[in-house]
Amino acid sequence: MISAGLDVGSRTIKMVTFDTVVKDSVVIETGTNPLRRCQELMSGRDYGRLVVTGYGRHLVAPALGGEVVSEIRAFAIGARYLYPDCHTVIDIGGQDCKVILMSPEGEVQRFEMNDRCAAGTGKFLEIMANTLEVEVGELGNLALNASRKVQINSLCTVFAESEVVSLIARGEEPGAIALALHDAIATRISTMARRVGIRERVVFAGGAALNKCLLKLVGEKLSVTLTVPDEPQIVGAIGAAILAGQKR
């Protein structure tokens, strides 16, 4: 029996179909009408049950006949499936970031999540990339090639952008600015992780895990080796699909 999982995020929608392994996965942009996007994505697909997670879950699940699960649980289940020895998940998504600690049995034991604004999330990187006139996908490499270090103090997107602008005005090299931005996010997520408590293996998921500089800095700050799945964005959708398969 094939089950389906949808992770309706703020920036992207992730879809996974699953039986005993991942059959198919899709990542598309959320756009302005996530419900229609999801309907298009699922139409004509052959699946039994559906579980929806992500911030759009309550919008999409009733319309598509699915059940809901929080991203926290979905990421825990997805990460545990990919890495049976995983005990901690760090996820930086489009507009939130979270750290989840799991029990040996794979149940969520403790978690923290940013509580309102998108400071220190994927959206933050997007806006900063824009200010530095690079693609968000290149921002990590730009930072890794920095020849010097500067400091950015603010994680608020608005304040940090002003800091970036004044650094640019001072003639600072873009790489150093990019590095400072990554450092600010890495510090924030590491503090969150230490508050929750970390146990290895630590899986780094979400779109921001694709960023090599962030991966390096978070790993350094926590003194652990982070595991990044092949497709870090779809971990929550995998978890949702697995849950859908378990529900009877």
Place this chain on the structure above:
Amino acid sequence: MANDNVQMWTELNIDLKSHDMLLSALGPIFQEVYLSQKNRPAGMGFYDFVVGDIHGIRVRELREHAKNGGKVVATYCVFVPEELVWAADAIPVGLCAGTQFSVPMAEEVLPRNTCALIKSSFGFRLGRVCPYVQASHLIVGETTCDGKKKMFELLNQYQPVYVMEVPNKKTERSRQLWHGEVLAFKDVIEKLTHNKITAEKLGQAIDLVNARRLALQRLYNLRKVSPVPISGKDALLATQVSFYDDAKRDTQMLTALCDELDKRVAAGQGVVPANAPRILISGSPMAIPNWKLHHIIESAGAVVVCEESCTGTRFFSDLVKPTKNNLEEQLKAISDRYMNIHCACFTPNDERPDDVVRLAKEYKVDGVIHYNLQFCHTYANEAVKMEKRLEKEGIPLLRIETDYSDEDKGQLRTRIEAFLEMIKK
């Protein structure tokens, strides 16, 4: 009736245009949060009626009282000993400060990084949208936090404010200070009302307020039952209304509600299924119409069974010890009772985590949600100790910091749903 209200509001110098917006915003919220609930006790009809005419009938009663020479004393905090107000034939009203509506008004003056409760209360006065404030002869503040303390200085520019000094420690010296404050407050009220507070009058007032406390205790005891006979939202509303309704009538209404709940309990009838996760909320007060957290929790299928807060157990769990009709003993009993409120303004305040652990057991809760208003430093910092203590006790805890706005609703919902998934058996 509606026209009578408008006339009264005009006399009270209410900003009618803003006030209209406030009331028309409240209606749909109340519909969504309260009236859409299923299986409500009939006894909640009174509270629905009170909210339905929130700035009408009760204000009219206060005005009548004032026309007959009586005084109205407005308060913001459970530390102000209302017995002294009743004993001087004045009426105390706990002011509401629970809406985002008045926050932007306050931000014209107050620093933005001030807690929502302070901003909301100040905004009500600045924007002239609360007839209770307008109808009061004296506002009594207190020093439970720095933000309030300084806000009262500013509020005093608009309306007479008297501030009671609540000490920060629980030492003998602090108790003496507080006792002195209670005595001074008696003088202030006597001067305001030109009425002498006699032992007989004070005895009656103590009985009056104790009776309401007992009725609230009874309501909360009924929430210990599983399946719980009343939603957390409804119980919260009953508590919130107790802050400004007539104490005698309120006791009657609470008693009638509890009689009904007794029957529900006898019939094993719950408002939610017995397996719904039971939640204790601990932390900052929730002034009317702040129902945000309860609504999110209960919409996710859990039920709030207790509030360890100033709009919960801290409001009524202790009685003023009955004494002989002797002013000195009565005043001592009053100051002892109020000094025993386990507010985070005290250091240390280890009794509060003790309370939460005890309540968690008594109410058989599956988890505790610690709630503090953003920029409420006392509760936010106390949450650190609370977290350690509850972890030791094996009681799951979720810490929430929020305000009155809706901007973080989505994230709160995710975190609360994840917490409920985590504690579900």
